[in-house]
Amino acid sequence: MKINRRQFIKRGAGAAAFGAGAAFIQGCPKNNFIRKIETRSSVNGLLDTDLTVRLAQNRIGTDTLFSRTYEGSIPGPTLEVQPGDTLRLRITNELPDDHGKSAMSLLESGKGMDHGGFNTTNFHTHGLHVSPKGIADNPYRMFAPGTTHDVEIDIPADHPAGTFWYHPHHHGTVAVQVMGGMAGALIVRGDIDEVPEIADATEHILILQELRIDTNDETPLLDEHAFHEGQTHAMFPGSVLHRTVNGQVNPTISMRPGEVQRWRFIQAGVDQITPLALDDHNFHHIAMDGITFKKPDEVDSIIIAPGNRADVLVKAGAAGTYYLRKLAYDQGFGEIEEEIIATVEVSGSALNMPLPNNLPAPSSLVFIEDDEVETVRQVTFSVDSPGPGEMIPVFAINGQIFDPDRIDEEIPLGAVEEWIITSATSDEHPFHIHVNPFQVTEINGNPVKPKRWQDTVIVPGFGIVRVRMRFLDFVGKSLFHCHILTHEDLGMMANFRVVNAP
Numbered sequence: 001m002k003i004n005r006r007q008f009i010k011r012g013a014g015a016a017a018f019g020a021g022a023a024f025i026q027g028c029p030k031n032n033f034i035r036k037i038e039t040r041s042s043v044n045g046l047l048d049t050d051l052t053v054r055l056a057q058n059r060i061g062t063d064t065l066f067s068r069t070y071e072g073s074i075p076g077p078t079l080e081v082q083p084g085d086t087l088r089l090r091i092t093n094e095l096p097d098d099h100g101k102s103a104m105s106l107l108e109s110g111k112g113m114d115h116g117g118f119n120t121t122n123f124h125t126h127g128l129h130v131s132p133k134g135i136a137d138n139p140y141r142m143f144a145p146g147t148t149h150d151v152e153i154d155i156p157a158d159h160p161a162g163t164f165w166y167h168p169h170h171h172g173t174v175a176v177q178v179m180g181g182m183a184g185a186l187i188v189r190g191d192i193d194e195v196p197e198i199a200d201a202t203e204h205i206l207i208l209q210e211l212r213i214d215t216n217d218e219t220p221l222l223d224e225h226a227f228h229e230g231q232t233h234a235m236f237p238g239s240v241l242h243r244t245v246n247g248q249v250n251p252t253i254s255m256r257p258g259e260v261q262r263w264r265f266i267q268a269g270v271d272q273i274t275p276l277a278l279d280d281h282n283f284h285h286i287a288m289d290g291i292t293f294k295k296p297d298e299v300d301s302i303i304i305a306p307g308n309r310a311d312v313l314v315k316a317g318a319a320g321t322y323y324l325r326k327l328a329y330d331q332g333f334g335e336i337e338e339e340i341i342a343t344v345e346v347s348g349s350a351l352n353m354p355l356p357n358n359l360p361a362p363s364s365l366v367f368i369e370d371d372e373v374e375t376v377r378q379v380t381f382s383v384d385s386p387g388p389g390e391m392i393p394v395f396a397i398n399g400q401i402f403d404p405d406r407i408d409e410e411i412p413l414g415a416v417e418e419w420i421i422t423s424a425t426s427d428e429h430p431f432h433i434h435v436n437p438f439q440v441t442e443i444n445g446n447p448v449k450p451k452r453w454q455d456t457v458i459v460p461g462f463g464i465v466r467v468r469m470r471f472l473d474f475v476g477k478s479l480f481h482c483h484i485l486t487h488e489d490l491g492m493m494a495n496f497r498v499v500n501a502p
């Protein structure tokens, strides 16, 4: 079945609403300096704000994209809180009602699916250690077109300060909504921001997105025929991929020689493992997935999967032009070419700003020793041939595609566990779990040093990753999944439930 892509997005909105043309095009600055994203900060322990999900037209490089957005902008506004705060949102879904008719046929055939079409959404705070229940960080909620929903999330007083992000998580619609730009930064301010060398540094939140635009200037739908032709990596034939930073193609970051800046990378893309390097400069890596290290780690490149964040300090060298590059990389289906994603212009009078020696690693996260592990679980990502008469391969965890009603893993509150995560395919699959971060201990049999906490980790093709985690503070049901969003939407996701210990 060929899907009519104009149907789902244009119904109820379309050309009439945007007939005024250029006047409605947003994000078209005269220069291309890196954009400061609108920031909404908590006041007296509360961030209380409205978020509207709506169709909007944005300028992406020299192209135009008509897509689902938060507040009309790509990315959405930055939400800024502190440990102990409450995040209270009213989310109104102003997308047109698509009556569920344009659902992907491959998902309609999925067991237990009731996803209500591509314009149903919800809200997930990626990486936050908060409750998954009720109206908190609950990825099972459904926000249908034309409805308004409250979200209220209490952030623990000992929550790590760092870089997190938000995006929709309604099963079956995640890839298409995030691919159109629905993502935003969620910053927890705290101890790391008070380190003098960091407090003095200019900060840039750099939200990396993979915006695809089809020949109608819209977000493409997955084309199941691509699978039939054996091109599992070319799921969106005919569309153009724009790698953007804060919604801009190759923006410019200005620095002075010797200046130190703090960059918060957020990989808010869809499916690309992203190695980053800056010409003639090292990164001083200070945090991964919002969790600060004990000391900076100087490296010539960092690699982030969709879902990952990396905070780095950059100390500018001599005056000149340098490029921030996504390096060439093969994540299992052939090399993707190197690409420039931003330009750094170093000019002006020199500074000599210092770098910090020590950092405030969160005291609430203590590494898990061998003798503490109580339970070992296995998680296997697999992609199997389609069934008779089907075109789409079976994207599964432990042999099963996602069923929201099935509990795949039941875990007592307070448990300390080791999970052995395997990719049974030549592709890399980034493993992500909600609510609790994990310590990565081993990749393909090699111990990971220095030890780190993350919430998303790349599992190499035909590889094995071991992680350890404590299921602390929150009972309830939530998700673990591959963070390649197309894989996730096709069923590479499972449920865990944390229960009060007997």
Ligand SMILES: [Cu+2]
Binding pocket: 381, 428, 429, 430, 482, 483, 484, 487, 488, 492
């Ligand atoms: Cu995957």
